[in-house]
Amino acid sequence: MRGLLIIIRWEISRIYSNWRRAVATFVIPAAVMMVALCIFPYLINYMLTGSVSEKPVTIVNAPDTFIEYIEQTKGTTVYTYNSMPEEEFTELWESGEVVKQLKSGTLFVIFNSNTHSVYVGCNGNSSIAVSKAESFMEVVMDPFNDSLAAQGQIVYSMDGFNPVTKLLDYRSGANFGAARVIPPVIVLLIYYCIYSLTSDMFASERDRGFYDKLLMTPVSPKSIMLGKIIASTILVTGASYITFIFLFISSWLNRSNSSTSLIPFGLFLLPDQLAVIAVVIPVTAFLCAAICVNIIFSIRRMQDVILNLQMPLIYLMADLFYQIFSVNPGWLEFTIPVHGSIAVIKAVFLSEYKAWQLICLLVSSIGFTILLLNKTFKKEGYNR
């Protein structure tokens, strides 16, 4: 036990005593996540519409009341507007330009003064364009119509953000949006950090011969290995909590309500929900460390070790894409190590979390971790 604690303290102090290592461990993962979450919507936008930037909304035949409304609400939403009369739109339609612009992500909002109806046109093949249209109707058209219905034609008031009445509305929307992306990205980051730490603590040290020097001390080999695994788990858990705090700050600083934002405004979790995530992160980190150590001690050549350590990253990237398009995780998903962690965090974000899900995850993750560690101990002759 004494040896275990010395190793843990040493490994953690190695990170703290060097600012480059500390930044690489604690700040870079959070920064990478923020950058990824900001870039990803643009990437998806480009893949679906061929356009990186958000296109302005083109309004056709808009009544004066609407023009005044958007003038007054300027700056409170992400939308910018192009306005045109019906004749100009007809010309564009005939030239095929409208279809072209729709495909590149432009929304068309067409007012029909005869029927008092509004048609919002978007590219139905693009989920981003559809969600942007839905968001536009929710954020712009509904308040506009409400104000018209309640106050007459011109006089209306802007429904500003009220933290008391609107918080839970925003929260449900924000959490649902974030549930698709944040859980797999968090787990991906956990693995990435564990991978870089364990490759330094085990693979590089073994390559340098320093690991053998540790094995020659009167501390049991199991304690040395476990000490390093626990140290990497503690460091990565700390880094993941910091990332999570970054995430929440970003969410609350993001006032745009853009439908394409992956960290929408108002991300909100209750203390018991946060506690579940706080448990899942170290369990996942410990499991990832056991996976990495097993890979490192199965292979001798340094280049092969690095290559094989990157293989789970490919799996986690694939899982990230799967999570974007999947909705509620099935019960079996909670029993799959690593993937189960994503499923539990996702269930928490969706407010679908049940205690049995966490129990399934803990049993499968801890069981798999023990299995992997025993296999590694046996292979290295640490059980003798």
Add this chain to the structure above:
Amino acid sequence: MISVNDVHKSYTRNKETIKGVSFEVKDGMIFGLLGPNGAGKTTLMQMISTLLSPTSGSITIDGLNAKDNLLEIHKRIGYLTTEVRLDPMSTPDKLWDFFGELYGIPREQSLARKEELFGKLGIMPFKDKRINELSTGMKQKASIAISLIHNPPVIIFDEPTNGLDILTSKQVTDYLLELKNEGHSIILSTHIFSVAESLCDEIAILVDGRIVAQGDVESLTRQSEAKNFEEAFFKIYVEHHVEE
């Protein structure tokens, strides 16, 4: 005392790296393992240091075997190889404190020993410099000091002067002689004849995983009817080496 009895080691089923090696090293003696690259010197040293387990045979340190007394043996062994590269971002001073804790040496005793050993090896001027800022010789000295932190009765040095300049090399060999005179048992592997001749009380010549000749420098030279030890080594090697 170190006792190696009929030790075999195979990494693969069909090929033995060490083929039935036996020898004894008494207290206050330097035992040299001499052989070409691939002869099995490092494998043998690692087995004595408990880093590898023999496929068959036994190795005991002061009557203790690794299977039953691993940690006790670690307290009695200091193992050093030139292949060891210390943590590049640490300093000799920090590493000393870390290893002192691992060996369970009381703080005051550790500080006194640090003073003594750092002074003897000339580490004091660079004890607070990072390892990656040190020269090869400085790193090697730091590595030697840390290996001997617990003043072990048994010292195993794999190529102790490899890659060192002549001044540092002399410092290391002088220190080894001092340790020998203090009663430590030392096994060292080398392929430098002058080191073997000047340091070793007994030398075993290892060829293809077997000890093919053993004795002091004079007896080995005499038995081979050679003019000097270097010629004796080559004669013995040619006689016993089998091309695969």
